[in-house]
Amino acid sequence: MLSPYRVLDLSTNHSAVCGAMLADLGADVIAVEPLSGSPLRQEGPFRHDEPDAEHSLTWWSYSRNKRSVSLDITSAEGRAALLNLVDDADFLIESFAPGYLDSLGLGYSSLSERQPGLIMVSITPFGQEGPKSAWAASDLTIWASSGALNLTGDDDLAPVRVSVPQANLHAGAEAAVAALVALAARQRDGRGQHIDVSAQTASMIATQSFILAPAWNDLSLARIGGGLRLGPLFVRFVYPCKDGFVNITLLFGNVLGLFTRRLFEWMHEEGFVDEVTRDKDWVAYLQLLLTGEEPIPEFERAMAAIEQFTLSHTKAELFQGTFDRHVLIAPVSTPADIVDSSQLAARGYWQKLAHPVANELAAFPGPFARFSARPIEYRRRPPLLGEHAAEVKAERRHRAAPEPRQADSRPPLEGLRVCDFSWVYAAPAATRVLADWGATVVKVESTRFLDALRTGQPFKDGVVGPERSGGFCNVNVGKLGLALDLSKPEGRSVALRLADWADVVVENFSPSAMAAWGLDYATLSARNPGLIMLSTCLSGSTGPHASLAGYGTMGAALTGFHELTGWPNRPPAGPFAAYTDYVSPKHVTASILAALDHRSRTGQGQHIDLSQAEASLHFLSPAILDYTVNQRQRSRDGNNSEECAPHGVFRCAGDDRWIAIAVTTQPEFAAFCRAAGHPEWVNDERFALFPRRYANRALLEAMIGEWTSGRDVAELETVLQAAGVPAHRVSMATDVLTDPQLQARGHWAQIEQGEAGTVTVEAPRFRLSRSGPVPPHPAPTLGQHNDVVLRELLGMSDEAITELAVAGALE
Structure with a gap:
């Protein structure tokens, strides 16, 4: 392309x-x-x-x-x-x-x-x-x-x-x-x-977006391995089983709470919980916990029951339940599990390339997206030097x-029209970038099936409400909101008109959903041949796992991020929350923009099938290749780095205050020793040269921990940066919000967000020297722009809009 x-x-x-x-x-x-x-x-x-x-x-x-x-x-x-x-x-x-x-x-x-x-x-x-x-x-x-x-x-x-x-x-x-x-x-x-x-x-x-919590006057999250901690509440995601670990997306609300209920129904059938536990209000459960109506020890008892349940099954048995029982369970995959995945094999994901020095075939991660008109091809193996x-x-x-030619000062994507059927995080974060840089993005929602992100923290002033979610607001800034009931033929007719209007359609439902509504690519492109349609879900639109109703929490487990995050002698900690939802948006946006550039030269539209798991595996390529080439299974290894010593996170004065330090070269180590007031470490035979320093890193890092303990993290940053040593505090949400670098870059924006009032959101993550983004305006409230979309963008008459309302197609 x-x-x-x-x-x-x-x-x-x-x-x-x-x-x-x-x-x-x-x-x-x-x-x-x-x-x-x-x-x-x-x-x-x-x-x-x-x-x-x-x-x-x-x-x-x-x-x-x-x-x-x-x-x-x-x-x-x-x-x-x-x-x-x-x-x-x-x-x-x-x-x-x-x-x-x-x-x-x-x-x-x-x-x-x-x-x-x-x-x-x-x-x-x-x-x-x-x-x-x-x-x-x-x-x-x-x-x-x-x-x-x-x-x-x-x-x-x-x-x-x-x-x-x-x-x-x-x-x-x-x-x-x-x-x-x-x-x-x-x-x-x-x-x-x-x-x-x-x-x-x-x-x-x-x-x-949880870093926004202090600015939205809500509780900040605290670190906890294998789950989330919000104040006194710990929600566990990682559980042991017979042959490893699984991830269970144990969340609540009008969508996710239904999956949680089905999990407890399964557990009840097998005798692990009683009827009372099975029949709790798992949809409203978070609010019950936060108000104290449901005691936290009762929830802890339920999680303990989940562990007994998972210990009675293998990873494969529990994962099969995801399809048979429609629950949210995914195995914590090792590199071997990933390479042996039947889903990836069915999609022909692995690409084998010969290397002249290695003189052997090596299996590499495959395309991060599948383009119907111009597929990604691996034309060249890694090159030799020069x-x-x-x-x-x-x-x-x-x-x-x-x-x-004459300079054009308009936002780069002005005039681009995007119909956004996506929800939660990965795809909406991608379409927000399009809106930031000038595209008109219409977000289609339903009041009957709320976007799950509207039901998640942080909430303005800690008050739960669909118009008060900082996470929803942050990824939907700048979009127009249309509330439409796609279960009704009248609603689907509006969706078809939107697709006719659009240059790009984005959706992240299960592969069968758009076809069931008559909104699949074949139908839409027959009406609008130049359409770029991107469909993204966890596993892609084909293969035995295509129907997987998965979230980024599960994606992080399936793709190996959990296995590679944590301490060697402990269960997987996993990266924070829905990690593949943070990797794949960049691939989504890049895919759309490349397809649009190709269309500008050829007039050709196309369908893009983007598996969030397949795209995210590129962020683990070295570990994947270590297995396919060396047959070595990488696993979690704390903060260890085979290229640096010391390389770690060290406790400082204060509650949960830490500093990250990474020494990458011999001159940096000498500078570090002087800054730490221990110049003698430079000549200590245990640390003088990198191989010995790496071999004795546990001892060295214990000595560094003694030096940092009790010292102010800001003082340590100043001392080490003055010496040219890579060091930075482990920033909490309050640190990030007041970071002078982020303030100097104008990363924080203030907007008026409906009933939430004046709130803080993130600005675009990159800068262009000549083109500016669109000034941020609020994320849409439910159905806020129905009239604008129907009347101004689609040119519908008052009579036609009234008919839609009478039919119940507008929400």
């Missing part, structure tokens, strides 16, 4: 997933590496544990479909060679420290003079400007700054990361979306721009970028 475009990828960390996504979407991506190779080539795991630039499975993970050239851009010759490449490039991706490329004469101002259509994507820990823009950082410390780390792990131990680093992956995927938004702007006036992506803000999506230098140098290419 993006075949006309060339990308120069100078990224140096896991943000290389940006170039990988653009390459998978068809762009010609050239990895521009230093002469010694990308730093990713030095990062394990390695094929057969042989450290080598061509054996890094981390490099393999993010370099398929790319070509490689190697340049020393610090030399005049290397800079000249890069500038020649820029002449034919549409995008340049980089992850250097702010100002580094400017110091070489390769900053955006210089490159854009030479190539006005260039879109330059800069990915940094905290952004290009602001009080933390120059802070030393690592993936761990970025994750700490986002608020996500504070929500993950057992409450009696330090907060814990996912064992495959995630922050720069979120940043890279966010950058791919930003690049395509900027491309839409360039289509209008031929002008490129500079994109500023902060890994901190990109990672904050993994808090699912493999394509001569090939690229010999090419003469007509640049795809149009000649600059």
Whole structure:
């Protein structure tokens, strides 16, 4: 789809997933590496544990479909060679420290003079400007700054990361979306721009808006392994079974509470609960707990009964109950479980590529989305260092970028029309990005089956209500709201007219739902041939698990994130809540924008089938390859890193206060020892060089814990950052809301949200130098824009609207 475009990828960390996504979407991506190779080539795991630039499975993970050239851009010759490449490039991706490329004469101002259509994507820990823009950082410390780390792990131990680093992956995927938004702007006036992506803000999506709780005057969540803690209430998600663990999405409300009721009906049949427990009001149960009408010990008794029930079954038996009993249970999958998945096998997900050095086939994660018109193809294996230098140098290419025209100051996506049937989190978070950048997004809802996100915390002032949910508001800012009853033919007729009006239709129901309503792609595209329709659900629209009514909590278990998060001697902690709902939105938005760009050149619409599980597996690629190549099963390993020592989270003064510290180089270790007041550690034979330091990391980190304990976290940040050591407090929600870097970037916006009054929401997660987003306006209340949509967008008459109301099609 993006075949006309060339990308120069100078990224140096896991943000290389940006170039990988653009390459998978068809762009010609050239990895521009230093002469010694990308730093990713030095990062394990390695094929057969042989450290080598061509054996890094981390490099393999993010370099398929790319070509490689190697340049020393610090030399005049290397800079000249890069500038020649820029002449034919549409995008340049980089992850250097702010100002580094400017110091070489390769900053955006210089490159854009030479190539006005260039879109330059800069990915940094905290952004290009602001009080933390120059802070030393690592993936761990970025994750700490986002608020996500504070929500993950057992409450009696330090907060814990996912064992495959995630922050720069979120940043890279966010950058791919930003690049395509900027491309839409360039289509209008031929002008490129500079994109500023902060890994901190990109990672904050993994808090699912719970960081807003203090600003909305509601209780903040507390960290608890395998579940959620809200004040005195602990909701457990992870349970042991005969052969491992399962995840049970044990939640309440008018939708999720029905699944919980069916679980207790099953348990009652097998004798694990009595009738009274079975027949509790699981729909209104949360409110009963919060008001004290239902004692919390009674709920704890129910969870204990669930554990006895799960211990009597295997993972497979419980998972089968998900389909037979219509409950929400998913196995906590190991890498072997994932690779052996019958669902992934039925969809032909795994892609085998031969590598000349390895001389063997390796199974890689497959397409993150399935496009009906231009499927993702794996055209190239991971490149050898500098493999394509001569090939690229010999090419003469007509640049795809149009000649600059009069600047267009409109939002990049103004004029794009989106019909959004999606609900809860993953897809609505994606369509919010479209609304942020100018698209008209109509969110179709039902008052009879409330969006489950309307029933979840945080609530304004802690008062439960469908118009008071901070989570719903945060992902639906800027949209129009239409309340429509799709069970009625009159409601479906309006939905058909909306699809005729739209450029894009987005839905995340079970695969059969849209067809049952006569709103499937075949029907809609027959009426609107240029339509882009994206369907997303947990497992995809085909295969034996296609009917799985799953949520991101289950997705995190199915895809291995639970198995890879926590402590080796404890049950899986799992990443916070519905983790695949925080990864897949970036793939959803990028897929839509790439399909729209393809349509602008070909007139061709298409259907996109996006499995949230399949997309999210790309964030675990190194662990997956470690199994398919080395037959090694990775599991949770606390905060350990095989590339860094020390690398951990250490207790500070105060209640649940912690600091994340990651020492990545020998000079950093020397600087750390001086800052900690222990210069003698540098020459201690146990710690002097990395191999010994890594071997003795438990002892070293215990000594560091003694130093940090009792010290103020802000003081520690100041001391360590002054020494150039990556360190950041493990930010609580209050820290994130008052973070001076986020305030400097204008990340928080104040809006008037109906009965909730003045509230705080997040602004867009990336910045464009030339194009601004639409100023945020409130998320829709139920049916708020019925008249606007029907009358102004669809041109319906008063009489026709009255007929709809009489028929009960409008809610």
